[in-house]
Amino acid sequence: RAPMSSKRKAKEEQQDEGEDVQAAEPEKKKAKKEKKGKKEEKEEGGVYVDLGNKRRAEVREFKGKQYLDIREYYGDDDDLKPGRKGIMLTTDQFLQLVAGIDTLKAKINKK
Secondary structure, X not given: OOOOOHHHHHHHHHHHOOOOHHHHHHHHHHHHHHHHHHHHHHHOOOOEEEEEOOEEEEEXXXXXXXXXXXXXXXXXXXXXXXXXXXXXXXXXXXXXHHHOHHHHHHHHHHO
């Protein structure tokens, strides 16, 4: 057998003595959940369009300007966080996209 780490050895000794090692762990998890709860309150009221596969499109404000943010999210379904993969379109770019949407639709429908 390979030598045990000091943490693992201490954990096994506590279990042998009958102490509940897991009792200390939920306190740490509770603290994390409280932070998440605050973050969720800030995000409440936001409007987005669910694009499926954990992707969303929403209007965001960044440095005082509005953008259309199309982004991939990660994490559990009840606690999604924005990922690095995505694009933020300025309002002008978004309006150009809307103006050209019929052209794009025609190409998609041909296939």
